[in-house]
Amino acid sequence: MNTKTAFIPILLLSLLPGCREGKNNTRTSEAQIPVKTSEIEASKTLKEISLSGNIEGFKTVRLGFLVAGKINFISVNEGQMVSEGELLSSLDPTNYAIAKELADIQVNQVQDEFDRLKLMHDNNSLSESDFAKISYGLQQAKAQQKLHTKNLEDTKLYSPITGVLLKKLCETGEITGTGIPLFVVSDIRRIKVSAFIPESELKYIKPGQTARVFIPALGNTFDGKITEVGSAADVASRAFSVKIEIENQGLRIRPGMIAEVKIITGENQEMLLIPAVAVLRDFNNQSFVYLIDVSAGRAFRRDVGLGRAINDKIEVLSGLRETDIVVSGGQQKLVDGSQVISIK
Structure with a gap:
């Protein structure tokens, strides 16, 4: 009986190394996911400032009567063109x-x-x-x-400019007082884009510079010129106002439209570029890529800030260094820390 009892612990001890070896084999046999990798490209290009703004008429006037009374006539409706000296309305x-x-x-x-x-x-x-x-x-x-x-x-109200009637704030039969704005007329033969530029970018622009203005509502891009740069920052946003003037051929551009402005400054800047296909987005719309840790043979997630797209590449503003290697193929199969093998 004593001999059998002593044999059992010895048998158990002899099996333990085999168990450990089996666990190690499981860890080392984790599947390697084949991925395509790309190096980050450092490039120099002319600095481009992108702004978003609103379209305004070149000259906008708000009109009202100099005397009080009852409105008995209105000649135009909103959206109609009016000529300088044209009768808009009259009082009894x-x-x-x-x-x-x-x-x-x-x-x-x-x-x-x-x-x-x-x-x-x-x-x-x-x-x-x-x-x-x-x-x-x-x-x-x-x-x-x-x-x-x-x-x-x-008692008669005439338009002082040629333009389009943007707003009609009265109707026939209403009683109006002295100086109350009733009509808004805007000259749109030329228009202005009103935008704001961060104080950090202000040093790159000045009146007279050219700008490219894209208007999504029309699907067209127009050439413009900077005519005004604000001298004081907005208290809330700490940004400076910028006015860009555009010729409005055909009067297709109307006040209130959204405009996307690009200004080429003439200054060189360095940028980091990665393949656009390397960028993924999570449920919070956060852009990220997978970086390769060569020594560990694994891929790790890295959140990035993105700039403009240039052909099939995209500018990286934050999150990466020039020496990093990103996954540009097969990243949809990865999770943070996945073991990978490069097939580039």
């Missing part, structure tokens, strides 16, 4: 016409009195003070006549 002129008529009567009455007293003054039958009083009375009556004449004329 009845009250102003009556006031003008009363002013005319007052002038005639004072004029007759002035003429009579002037004869007396010329014959030295009227004192200077009395004559001065009637003279001032006539001047006052004529000034009132001019004021009421102008008020009557101001």
